[in-house]
Amino acid sequence: xxxxxxxxxxxxxxxxxxxxxxxxxxxxxxxxxxxxxxxxxxxxxxxxxxxxxxxxxxxxxxxxxxxxxxxxxxxxxxxxxxxxxxxxxxxxxxxxxxxxxxxxxxxxxxxxxxxxxxxxxxxxxxxxxxxxxxxxxxxxxxxxxxxxxxxxxxxxxxxxxxxxxxxxxxxxxxxxxxxxxxxxxxxxxxxxxxxxxxxxxxxxxxxxxxxxxxxxxxxxxxxxxxxxxxxxxxxxxxxxxxxxxxxxxxxxxxxxxxxxxxxxxxxxxxxxxxxxxxxxxxxxxxxxxxxxxxxxxxxxxxxxxxxxxxxxxxxxxxxxxxxxxxxxxxxxxxxxxxxxxxxxxxxxxxxxxxxxxxxxxxxxxxxxxxxxxxxxxxxxxxxxxxxxxxxxxxxxxxxxxxxxxxxxxxxxxxxxxxxxxxxxxxxxxxxxxxxxxxxxxxxxxxxxxxxxxxxxxxxxxxxxxxxxxxxxxxxxxxxxxxxxxxxxxxxxxxxxxxxxxxxxxxxxxxxxxxxxxxxxxxxxxxxxxxxxxxxxxxxxxxxxxxxxxxxxxxxxxxxxxxxxxxxxxxxxxxxxxxxxxxxxxxxxxxxxxxxxxxxxxxxxxxxxxxxxxxxxxxxxxxxxxxxxxxxxxxxxxxxxxxxxxxxxxxxxxxxxxxxxxxxxxxxxxxxxxxxxxxxxxxxxxxxxxxxxxxxxxxxxxxxxxxxxxxxxxxxxxxxxxxxxxxxxxxxxxxxxxxxxxxxxxxxxxxxxxxxxxxxxxxxxxxxxxxxx
Numbered sequence: 001x002x003x004x005x006x007x008x009x010x011x012x013x014x015x016x017x018x019x020x021x022x023x024x025x026x027x028x029x030x031x032x033x034x035x036x037x038x039x040x041x042x043x044x045x046x047x048x049x050x051x052x053x054x055x056x057x058x059x060x061x062x063x064x065x066x067x068x069x070x071x072x073x074x075x076x077x078x079x080x081x082x083x084x085x086x087x088x089x090x091x092x093x094x095x096x097x098x099x100x101x102x103x104x105x106x107x108x109x110x111x112x113x114x115x116x117x118x119x120x121x122x123x124x125x126x127x128x129x130x131x132x133x134x135x136x137x138x139x140x141x142x143x144x145x146x147x148x149x150x151x152x153x154x155x156x157x158x159x160x161x162x163x164x165x166x167x168x169x170x171x172x173x174x175x176x177x178x179x180x181x182x183x184x185x186x187x188x189x190x191x192x193x194x195x196x197x198x199x200x201x202x203x204x205x206x207x208x209x210x211x212x213x214x215x216x217x218x219x220x221x222x223x224x225x226x227x228x229x230x231x232x233x234x235x236x237x238x239x240x241x242x243x244x245x246x247x248x249x250x251x252x253x254x255x256x257x258x259x260x261x262x263x264x265x266x267x268x269x270x271x272x273x274x275x276x277x278x279x280x281x282x283x284x285x286x287x288x289x290x291x292x293x294x295x296x297x298x299x300x301x302x303x304x305x306x307x308x309x310x311x312x313x314x315x316x317x318x319x320x321x322x323x324x325x326x327x328x329x330x331x332x333x334x335x336x337x338x339x340x341x342x343x344x345x346x347x348x349x350x351x352x353x354x355x356x357x358x359x360x361x362x363x364x365x366x367x368x369x370x371x372x373x374x375x376x377x378x379x380x381x382x383x384x385x386x387x388x389x390x391x392x393x394x395x396x397x398x399x400x401x402x403x404x405x406x407x408x409x410x411x412x413x414x415x416x417x418x419x420x421x422x423x424x425x426x427x428x429x430x431x432x433x434x435x436x437x438x439x440x441x442x443x444x445x446x447x448x449x450x451x452x453x454x455x456x457x458x459x460x461x462x463x464x465x466x467x468x469x470x471x472x473x474x475x476x477x478x479x480x481x482x483x484x485x486x487x488x489x490x491x492x493x494x495x496x497x498x499x500x501x502x503x504x505x506x507x508x509x510x511x512x513x514x515x516x517x518x519x520x521x522x523x524x525x526x527x528x529x530x531x532x533x534x535x536x537x538x539x540x541x542x543x544x545x546x547x548x549x550x551x552x553x554x555x556x557x558x559x560x561x562x563x564x565x566x567x568x569x570x571x572x573x574x575x576x577x578x579x580x581x582x583x584x585x586x587x588x589x590x591x592x593x594x595x596x597x598x599x600x601x602x603x604x605x606x607x608x609x610x611x612x613x614x615x616x617x618x619x620x621x622x623x624x625x626x627x628x629x630x631x632x633x634x635x636x637x638x639x640x641x642x643x644x645x646x647x648x649x650x651x652x653x654x655x656x657x658x659x660x661x662x663x664x665x666x667x668x669x670x671x672x673x674x675x676x677x678x679x680x681x682x683x684x685x686x687x688x689x690x691x692x693x694x695x696x697x698x699x700x701x702x703x704x705x706x707x708x709x710x711x712x713x714x715x716x717x718x719x720x721x722x723x724x725x726x727x728x729x730x731x732x733x734x735x736x737x738x739x740x741x742x743x744x745x746x747x748x749x750x751x752x753x754x755x756x757x758x759x760x761x762x763x764x765x766x767x768x769x770x771x772x
Contacts, residue, residue: 044072046101053107054177056090061105064088073103089142111141111179120185124156129183132156141171141179153183161229164188164267192218192228194269200257200276203624204249207700207739208587212245213238214413215272226413226438230270233414233435235259237407239274246278247315249583252343252352253279282313285344285351289325291358299332301325301356312590313352319404320535322397323387325356336361336393364394367427373434374467377411381469382432384493385409394419394428406434411464413437439464449767451655451663453480469493471502483509494529501529515664515676517557518565520648521549541575545605548648558670560677560717564647568606574599582619589627592618601649602641609645611637625702627690634683644716650678653712655765658684660708660731660750665760667712672721674760681726684710693736700739707732708750723758730754744768 047069050058065081067073078096085094090110097104113135118126130136132152135145150167157165165188172180196217198209210217215238218228227234239256246254257275264271287307291298304324306317322339329337338361344353369390371382383389385405387398403417414435419428445457461473470491477484490502508522524546533539549567576597582588595615602608613635620628639645654665664676688706695701713726733750748765755761 043098044101045069045103048103048105051104051106052109054109055112056107056109061085061107065105067103089140089145092142109177111173111177113137113139113141113181114174114178115180117180117182118185119182120187123162123187124160129153129156135181141181146181150183153185157185157187159231161190161192161226161231162188163191163230163263189268191230191263191268191270193230194218194264194271196272196274198274198276201278203251203278203281205625209242209245209274211587213241218269225441230261230272231413232261235261235272237414242274242276244315246276247313250281250283250313251278252282252313252315252345253277253347255279280347280350282345282350282352284309284311284313285346285349285353287353288355289358290342290355293329293334293337293358293360299328301328301358304328305356307354318354319397319401321356323401325358326395326397329358330393336363337395338362339397361393361395364426364428366390366392366394367422367424367429369430369432371432371434374436376436376467377434377464377469378467381409381411381464381467382406382434384496399430406432409469411436411439411469447768449656450762450765451767452482455479455482481511481514497531499529499531501527503527512664513552515652515662516561516647516678517554517673517675518550518561518647519552521551522648523547524570536580538578538580539575540578541573543571543573545569545571548646550646550648556673558673558675558677558721560670560719560722561647561675568646569604570601570607570649571603571605572599572601572607573603574611582617588617588619588629589621590619592616607646607649608641608643609637609639609649611635611649622689625692629686629688629690631686631688632684635681637680639716645680647678650680650715651682651712652676652678653682653684653710654760655762656767658708658710658729658731659706659733659748659765660752660761660763661729661755662760662762665762666710666729668715668717668722668724669758670717670721671723671758674758677715677717677722679712679724680714680716682710682712684708690737702737704735704737704748705733706735706748706750709754723756725756727756728754729756729759 045067048062048065048067050061053061064084066084067077067081082094082096085091085107091107092110093108095106097106115137116130116133116135118129121129132155133149134152135141135149146169150169153167154165157163166186168184170182170184172182174180193215194217196206196210196213196215198206201209214227215231215234216225216227239259242256243254255277257277258273259275260273262271262273263269284307287305287309289301289305291301305321306324307314307321318341322341325339326337338359340357340359342355342357344355345351346353366388367390369383369386371379374382386402387405388395388402399417399419403415406412406415406417412434416433418431420431422428439462441459441461441463443457443459443461445455445459447455449455455477456479457475457477459473459475461471463471465472470489473486473488475484475486475488484506486504486506488502488504490500492500494501504526506522506524506526508520510520510522512518512520524544526542526544528540528542530538530540547567547569550561550565553562553565555562574597576595578593578595580593582591582593593616597613599611600609613633615633617629617631622628635651637645637649637651651667652664653667654661655663658666664678667679667682668677669675670677686706686708688704690702690704693701693703707730709728709730711726711728713724715722715724729752731750731752731754733748735746735748738745745768746766749763750765751763752759752761
């Protein structure tokens with residue numbers, strides 16, 4: 001081979017070897033592909049240069065990279081450096097290039113957010129949305145943060161019930177690498193609870209169970225409440241309310257198997273379905289106390305138990321018994337006790353044997369009580385519901401009772417009570433978090449009854465006035481024969497005691513022209529108070545002063561009524577004692593109620609009398625959804641200091657309280673004018689059976705058969721035209737009650753088969769009313 005040929009071969013070999021090297025030096029070290037850097041794994045960095053940065057200093061970028069000039073690097077070092085740079089959120093793109101022994105870091109910075117705006121948010125304030133955002137003005141923009149903020153905004157709308165809301169982020173580019181971020185929001189309608197269904201309920205109908213939970217079905221007139229708005233937290237609380245309801249009714253094995261919320265395809269309505277397993281109803285069997293406390297003088301706890309053998313199992317009475325025993329043991333120096341009810345069920349006999357196991361509790365004190373979430377409600381309103389205070393011995397039963405009392409206030413959608421470790425092993429911190437709800441109500445009602453004629457009412461109520469827990473209400477009633485206006489105020493913790501005190505200012509205009517040929521116009525004020533002697537034993541007292549005007553008495557009216565025309569001042573004080581053991585105040589199926597009331601007038605004013613009245617009722621479930629009710633009442637009023645009882649202070653019977661007779665259709669009467677004169681003594685008894693009519697449960701229609709018996713007699717008026725007899729009157733009949741979407745409707749047909757000749761009878765008694 002010649003010299004020229006050898007030189008050409010060497011040059012060709014050099015070019016062949018140099019080409020891959022030049023290609024390698026221009027190749028990016030990393031842009032997301034692992035193979036692109038495989039060829040340079042290992043080496044030494046002579047220098048690090050940063051390109052493309054405008055706001056962020058080069059040394060800051062190099063510090064995040066984690067590589068230093070003069071150091072050797074590996075593929076893992078390159079990967080970690082890239083991850084670190086992307087993790088800062090400062091960069092939209094990062095490339096690492098190797099040129100010779102220098103490492104080039106080429107970056108594209110994310111823009112700075114100069115402004116964040118919202119469009120279409122009519123229902124939620126901009127400030128409330130801004131609080132939740134991660135991207136704020138002067139922060140670094142990144143796509144991940146935008147998507148995260150979109151999710152946060154949607155979560156806010158879902159919490160407010162708007163599940164069809166959409167959020168579209170728009171980016172407006174500005175100079176100097178700045179952007180404006182605009183969230184275009186379509187809020188959509190609130191997804192209301194269209195229907196609440198129950199599966200597996202055999203002993204209680206759907207209407208009863210709907211009343212037991214907090215969530216309500218939507219109606220057009222419920223625009224002032226949020227209870228018909230779907231809330232996942234409220235759904236959880238509803239399950240607890242169902243458990244309490246069934247446990248209080250004796251169903252100790254009750255379970256909510258599932259609670260499903262199905263969103264409609266249009267995302268504007270929810271359909272709730274509770275699948276329940278009721279289990280058998282138990283009665284208390286043997287009730288014992290296993291006291292493991294040390295000490296010679298142990299109090300007699302058996303007398304404190306409200307759980308009695310043979311009675312229907314009631315979880316609320318178990319809790320009441322635990323509260324009573326805990327308090328009694330505390331009074332005897334046993335501060336640290338743990339009382340746990342042990343239930344031994346016999347499903348065949350449907351008996352639940354109960355043992356209260358009393359053990360020494362851990363010596364832990366309440367170090368501090370923290371309350372959060374109460375933006376409007378004052379701390380003291382929440383703290384006064386606590387059954388334990390800071391510094392007290394920690395007690396689980398008292399803490400559970402506290403949570404229940406806070407829920408019963410009706411001020412909060414959700415109450416969470418937790419205990420956390422304190423500053424020492426023998427101390428604990430109680431954390432209470434509440435979620436407030438609207439406590440204001442506006443009620444608009446309409447109806448008709450054979451007693452009052454056409455009726456309309458309007459009321460405004462605030463149950464948590466200015467966050468103090470006090471109640472203020474204003475009510476107006478307009479009816480054909482009755483007009484009323486009332487302003488009332490109640491402080492449930494007067495003088496920081498469990499004493500409810502308040503006042504009512506009122507005016508009542510009542511037209512008795514049909515019955516007694518006069519009109520009554522009463523203007524007055526009442527000061528009242530009440531307190532609980534026991535859990536279900538209530539004592540109430542009041543003082544009232546009012547002007548009562550008897551007017552519009554025609555010349556054809558009874559002389560005994562004409563003599564009473566004029567205005568008279570009444571000053572009276574009274575009290576009542578009531579014991580309520582009914583399972584439900586509005587639709588009882590079991591239990592009893594007893595009330596005794598007295599009123600004395602004569603502390604100033606014109607009227608001087610002493611009035612007594614007693615009322616009682618008893619309810620017994622004879623079969624599933626069949627309830628037998630016994631009701632009775634009686635009263636007496638007599639004047640002193642030689643004064644007769646005025647016509648407006650007497651008792652009257654008829655219509656709603658004695659079916660088969662007109663209003664004031666029973667009792668003393670002027671036979672010449674047929675004017676009812678009222679009576680000073682009365683008694684009344686009712687036996688009534690409620691039963692299903694075999695119609696679909698969803699209709700809410702039930703039937704009733706009843707018998708009313710009683711009498712009204714003794715009037716201070718006397719003369720040849722005055723009829724006054726204490727003979728018993730008796731009527732019987734049938735009735736139908738419809739819990740309609742427009743309110744309760746009741747129709748009674750009664751026949752008075754024992755009556756007196758002057759009595760005024762009425763076969764049909766009808767009442768209809770609704771409140772919006």
